[in-house]
Amino acid sequence: MSDGAPAIALGAGLLAAVNPCGFALLPAYLSLLIVGDQPPSRARAVGRALRLTAAMTLGFALVFAVFGLAIAPVLSGLQQHLPWFTVVLGAGLAVLGVVLLSGRELRLPRRRVKRGSQKPLTGSFVSMAGFGAGYAVASLTCTIAPFLAVVVTGFRSGSLLSGVGLFLAYAAGMGLVVGTIAVATALASGTLVRHIRRVGAWVPRVGGLLLALAGAYVAYYGWWELRVLAGGGTTDPVIDTAEGVQQWLAGAVAAPGALGWLVAGAVLVAAALATTLRTRVRKRSEVGPSRPPSPADITDSP
Numbered sequence: 001m002s003d004g005a006p007a008i009a010l011g012a013g014l015l016a017a018v019n020p021c022g023f024a025l026l027p028a029y030l031s032l033l034i035v036g037d038q039p040p041s042r043a044r045a046v047g048r049a050l051r052l053t054a055a056m057t058l059g060f061a062l063v064f065a066v067f068g069l070a071i072a073p074v075l076s077g078l079q080q081h082l083p084w085f086t087v088v089l090g091a092g093l094a095v096l097g098v099v100l101l102s103g104r105e106l107r108l109p110r111r112r113v114k115r116g117s118q119k120p121l122t123g124s125f126v127s128m129a130g131f132g133a134g135y136a137v138a139s140l141t142c143t144i145a146p147f148l149a150v151v152v153t154g155f156r157s158g159s160l161l162s163g164v165g166l167f168l169a170y171a172a173g174m175g176l177v178v179g180t181i182a183v184a185t186a187l188a189s190g191t192l193v194r195h196i197r198r199v200g201a202w203v204p205r206v207g208g209l210l211l212a213l214a215g216a217y218v219a220y221y222g223w224w225e226l227r228v229l230a231g232g233g234t235t236d237p238v239i240d241t242a243e244g245v246q247q248w249l250a251g252a253v254a255a256p257g258a259l260g261w262l263v264a265g266a267v268l269v270a271a272a273l274a275t276t277l278r279t280r281v282r283k284r285s286e287v288g289p290s291r292p293p294s295p296a297d298i299t300d301s302p
Contacts, residue, residue, distance in 0.1 A: 005150070005162075005166055006165060006166060006169045007169075007258075008150055009150045009151055009166040009167075009169040009170045009173070010169045010170070010172060010173040010258045011173065011254070011257075011258070012143075012146045012147065012150050012151075012170055012173065013169065013170040013171060013172060013173020013174040013175075013176075014173040014174070014176065014177055014253055014254065014257075014258060014261070015146075015173075015250055015253060015254060016060075016139065016143045016146075016147075016170070016173065016174045017173075017174045017177040017178050017253065018177070018246060018249040018250050018253050019139045019142040019143045019246075020142050020242075020243060020246050021086070021138055021139045021140075021141050021142035021143070021221065021225075022135050022136075022138040022139035022142070022143075022218070023246045023249060024214045024217045024218050024221070024242070025093075025131075025134070025135045025138060025139075025214060025218060026178065026181070027210055027214050028093055028097075028210070028211050028214035028215060028218075029056060029131060029135070029178070029182070030181065030182065030185045030210075031097075031208070031210035031211045031214070032128075032131070032211065033048075033049060033052065033182060033185050033186060041276050041279070042187060042272040042273075042275050042276050043272055043273055043276040045186040045187065045272070046183050046186055046187065046268070046269055046272040046273075048186065049179070049182040049183045049185070049186035050179060050182070050183065050269075051125065052125070052128045052182070053175060053178050053179040053182045054175070054179075055125045055126070055128035055129040055132065056128045056129065056131055056132035056135065056175075056178060057132060057171055057174060057175035057178065057179075058129050058132060059128070059129035059130060059131065059132030059133035059134075059135070059136065060132040060133065060135055060136040060171070060174055061132075061136075061167070061170075061171035061174075062133065062136075063132075063133045063136035063137055063140075064136055064140075064143075064144075064147055064151075064167075064170070064171075065167065067140060067144060082137065082138075082140055082141050082225075083141070083222040083223070083225035083226045083229065084222065084226070085137050085138065085222070086137075086138045086141075086218060086219070086221060086222030086225065087219050087222035087223055087226070088219075088222075089134045089137070089138055089215075089218060089219075089222075090138075090215045090216065090217065090218030090219025090220070090221070090222060091215065091219045092215065093211055093212075093214060093215025093218065094211075094212045094215030094216045094219060095215070096208075096211060096212075096215070097208045097209065097210070097211030097212025097213070097214075097215055098208065098212050099208070100205065100208025100211060100212075101205050101208035101209055101212060102208075138218060138222075141225065147170065150166060150170065151163065151166045151167050151170050173258060176258060176261045176262060176265065177253055177261055179265055180261050180264050180265040180268065183265060183268045183269060183272070184268055187268065187271075187272060217238075217242065220238060220239075221239065221242075224236055224238075224239050
């Protein structure tokens, strides 16, 4: 493995988060963070964002591991069927968005608790891992080639340890971009909810609208891929416009590099922790220090 291979794998992971096939799923993921139950503090909001991002990255990485290591030899035969999954995934997300837009909640039954208790779908580790897996499958057409070139080649030409290192670097690149943006969204969404508490019922609807639009575009992109595979023209005003947005996003993601994203994420997390600590100190100072009752207090008490 060359000395620059880990950096290349990390850079490929950064760009995988905003690939042309699946970049619309990133705002869909962020909308799920917005519509979820808002934690009471910034620190908990950041922790929730990081936990769900870890789940999403895990699902994303597992799909690439399976396709890259086990299914790569027959990938050419499967590639023509991947757009169908993209269509179904986009349509499903659009339906979920419409459900949220109508004012309903997405909830899963909570196991091993008393009857009737439910857990928000947007707070489920398993559901976010599934979302990450769907993100990966929708992105395979655009990202499997660089993944195979960088990561799988490392497994085949170097040691097992080198291949694992490249795979982890690729997954870390993707998770770094998504995690940093998710933390920023979690902090902003908490402030947003506090400022518009009187019309807070509209916040899930806004998230649902974003999710519905993102899902509709993903389904449309899958349909466009099917049309191209069938011999149709590649020119499409919607796809061309989105491609321009995606290229701008890819440039914005690549500009700061992995170190820039790491520093940005660390600064956001540190700011959230500092704000939470400052709030706790202020609340304690307002309450005042507690002291045991003096003899005079006991004597004067009735």
